[in-house]
């Protein structure tokens with residue numbers, strides 16, 4: 001076995017149906033007395049219900065989270081938290097809401113209690129992102145890592161089937177890239193395999209019936225593990241491509257990840273045999289070379305948009321993304337080859353099979 005480094009992040013996780021009802025007690029145990037419930041505008045009603053359950057602990061609801069945390073939105077939230085003397089931000093929502101709480105934590109060190117409602121996984125990482133003049137910058141700081149995370153699968157029952165599927169494959173992408181990460185280790189690889197297994201089996205059931213409680217719990221479990229992978233090891237070509245699609249072309253985060261994953265995996269099919277064997281096993285297929293195609297067929301069965309053109313990539317997009325990715329690459333277990341990446345991105349643009 002190869003030598004490795006594994007760091008445990010200091011996090012308290014509560015998982016299970018109905019556990020949101022324990023949030024008030026958990027916050028009190030942590031000594032918080034004046035919490036602010038943060039949401040997107042869409043999730044404000046859910047935020048109001050949660051604030052009502054928290055009673056006198058809740059100072060109110062702040063329903064202003066938006067995708068990719070624009071700096072002006074972050075600054076307004078920082079000012080509000082200071083003015084209201086908030087001692088904990090309860091982020092109820094997906095990566096956008098948790099991202100806003102992280103931006104506040106970065107400036108004010110206000111602790112975060114995260115209550116995720118999508119499969120994005122931000123709650124498990126010390127990574128934050130901020131967008132200024134259309135440019136997204138990211139950084140890592142332990143101050144933004146939530147102190148407490150409550151995963152209650154009941155809160156995901158309202159996530160529409162299409163968003164659930166894309167968000168679930170977005171989570172799977174974290175686990176897949178952890179398997180061939182530069183600093184991969186056996187602990188995280190074990191979590192990654194389990195994550196892929198849980199997500200690949202539960203997402204089809206959720207698309208069939210978004211109210212399937214067992215499948216919702218399985219998917220959330222898989223997403224939690226995927227978030228741990230994302231928080232623990234570095235990502236590779238797939239995340240580089242998706243950050244470019246989001247940053248340069250403003251494509252929707254989860255859908256872009258979901259569409260691109262089969263192509264990224266196909267690109268790396270010979271780059272790390274152990275990773276591909278583990279992935280094949282987790283996906284329940286025999287041939288590790290076929291993982292990209294298996295993910296492509298999974299996306300088809302989930303009704304995810306199959307082509308980047310469908311979610312807004314312009315005609316010249318594939319070429320530009322391939323160039324940006326090659327000019328400023330992340331680590332990847334094999335080199336970045338422009339012609340091959342362009343070919344795959346061109347296929348992704350039109351939703352053609354990766355091979």
Ligand code: NAD
Pocket residue numbers: 040041042043066067068069093094095096097099117118119120121122123125126127128129155156157158159160163167230253254
């Ligand atoms: P999101 O948070 O923007 O949520 C998507 C939409 O779904 C929103 O309109 C939201 O109101 C709605 N929604 C969320 N949960 C719902 C529910 N249960 N029922 C009904 N509607 C619901 O999307 P996301 O994919 O969760 O997060 C994407 C953002 O998170 C991106 O900005 C991405 O960069 C960031 N992210 C950051 C990290 C990190 O480690 N920092 C990790 C993953 C994602």
